[in-house]
Amino acid sequence: MRIYKECRHCSKELRGRTDKKFCDPQCKSAYQYQIEKQNPERFYNKVDNQLKLNRKILKEYNKGGKVTIRSNVLLKLGFDPNFFTHYWKNQKGEVYLFVYEYGFLKKTENGKEKYVLVTWQDYMGK
Structure with a gap:
């Protein structure tokens, strides 16, 4: 001792x-x-911190319930689309990834990558 x-x-x-x-x-x-x-940062902390950052960014840019924004705007702020909590598939077969109550769908329009941002709705759980 x-x-x-x-x-x-x-x-x-x-x-x-x-x-x-x-x-x-x-x-x-x-x-x-x-x-x-x-x-070194533990794996759990890395995941938790990225989910918190993703949620904060999605909340900040989706004030209207459904918004389209260029992907590079979110990515510059540290948004990482590989970190999400769950998904929802609409009738068209498009898969929205969600970070808690804020969702995003990656689309390409006119050669530019964009995200359609949405908020979780009750009908999505059915």
Whole structure:
């Protein structure tokens, strides 16, 4: 067992138990946070963060319920169409991908890639 004479986080002199590593719970938490920040981002966090970003972007650009926008506008903001929560297929066979309540459909019109943005409707669940 290694004995620490000072707090691992703030370097204050430790008093009390001989095996004490931190001066208080805040220093312990701050130290563990710093160590965790050095680790590569976990897969779950990457997916969750991308879904949150996608939802934020779709919400921002779909104020009217159904909007068409050039794909490069969304992609420049960090939108990644590979991250979605579910899908819905309409009667024409088009598959809308959804990030929670905001959906998108990739289309090409006049040689330009676009996304049709929609919001989830009750009839889509039937």
